[in-house]
Amino acid sequence: MSNTISVGYAIKQAQSLLHLRMEEALKPLGLTVSHYSCLHRLRVEPGISAAVLARRTFVTRQSMNVMLQQLIDRGLVARPSQADTGRALPTVLTAAGDDALDAASALIDAVEHRMLATLSAPETDALARGLTACIAALAHEASAAEAPAAEAPALATATGTAPPSR
Amino acid sequence: MSNTISVGYAIKQAQSLLHLRMEEALKPLGLTVSHYSCLHRLRVEPGISAAVLARRTFVTRQSMNVMLQQLIDRGLVARPSQADTGRALPTVLTAAGDDALDAASALIDAVEHRMLATLSAPETDALARGLTACIAALAHEASAAEAPAAEAPALATATGTAPPSR
DNA sequence: TTGCTCATGTCAGTATTCTGACATACAGTG
DNA sequence: CACTGTATGTCAGAATACTGACATGAGCAA
Known part of the structure; x- marks a missing residue:
């Protein structure tokens, strides 16, 4: 068995710890890691649908819609109430969302940098x-x-x- | 930007995907990954308390107690109703739990092996x-x-x- | 002994996420 | 055109995990 078998546990531990540190880092902003992931992805792929967004961030469509509603209520993202063409509602960052993401990214990047500092x-x-x-x-x-x-x-x-x- | 910044995302993706595959692998046994983690840890550290077990598996004491109750109901683990010395209740695998863990480990090891196959x-x-x-x-x-x-x-x-x- | 601190187990309530199901809208094929 | 398949958004319910709080018991210092 040796190492081979415990890489999975190491991945879990690293992810758990990273998530914890990111939550701590974002707490001053009132954002969760899930929120950050959502905003981050919206910058990378503006106008994306909630369903695609959900797949990108490893949650279900239902969970994503709950999260999006929170972000909309806070004015960080915007979404038309009706689709132009299909059923997909293109979601985008607002100016406030863009600023919030800038602030959050700086904090998240610091955590990642710290994580990799000894490598x-x-x-x-x-x-x-x-x-x-x-x-x-x-x-x-x-x-x-x-x-x-x-x-x-x-x-x-x-x-x-x-x-x-x- | 570069790679440096996205290792965190890679860890998250790897963990998410690994978890998914492990869930699929364990489904035939009626076990979840959390259950497996719990049983696995009980083999490594028999007689451990629920609180310590919780820390080892990245959940809270409360969640662990819910999970332990499920495993007790299924006869996979055993725990005295009263402590010998302090408040900690030493938890151990039953014979059935030992067998279940053997079966689960084989499946989990296969997933891990597959994950590392190209390395x-x-x-x-x-x-x-x-x-x-x-x-x-x-x-x-x-x-x-x-x-x-x-x-x-x-x-x-x-x-x-x-x-x-x- | 008494008092303080810490860890454990547990109860109650909340929050988050998931599973299941359904209606709608496009794309493709007959 | 009608039919099938796929994708999206949404509603309802259940499962799961968490936060907060409390009582109990051990260890240690005064």
Whole structure:
């Protein structure tokens, strides 16, 4: 067994701890990590639908709609009440949301920087490549034959791997 | 920007995906990942208290007690109704729990193996060391000056990093 | 002994997220 | 055109995890 078997536990521990530190960092802003993820993704992909947003941030559509409503109430994001074409309602950051995201990003980046502080550049690269390989290896649903790759995008542009794929 | 900043997202994605695959793998056994974590830890540290168990598995004492009650109802773990000495109730696996854990471990190990399948031994080591460094770097509560290392235990023997430390 | 501190177990209430189900709107095929 | 399939938004309910609070018991100092 040795190390091989406990990388999963290390990932869990790292994620749990990172989440905790990010929550602490964002607390002064009154934002949660989920809120931040949502805002961050809206900057990367403006005008995205709530369903896509949900997949990108690893929650269900239902949860995302609850979160979006909170952010709308606070004036950080905006969404038309009616769709132009289909059913998808394009969601965007407001000016206030943009400012809030700037402030939050600075705090989050500091946490990430701290997390990686003791690693050299090659070590950080190795870590990133290792994680990317893990993600790619788990991207498909176990047995069932799958489309070639299509997934496992660059770190910052992950295509999303929502919990339910329905 | 670059990679440096998105390692956190990669960790989140990897953890989310790993959790999903583990849930799928355990479904035939009627166990959740949380249940598995609990049983696994009880094998590593038999006779542990529920509070310590909670810290080890990243949940609160309250949540752990709910989970333990489920496992007790299913006959997988046992716990005396009264403490010998303090208030802590030593919890242990039953024979049935031991068997269930064996079955679950085989499935979980397969998922982990699949996750790491495309990585060479040195790459896996680099990944594990990188994660361990991240955990160590985040182990302390933000600001406060800290002792050198002290933490960063071996992967499989993590000291625990519960959500609330109270 | 008394008093203080800390850890554990537990109760109650809240918040968040999920599962399940349904209606709507586009894209494709016959 | 009608029909099927897929995707989105939404409602309702249940499960899960959390925060807050309290009582109990051990350890330690005065």
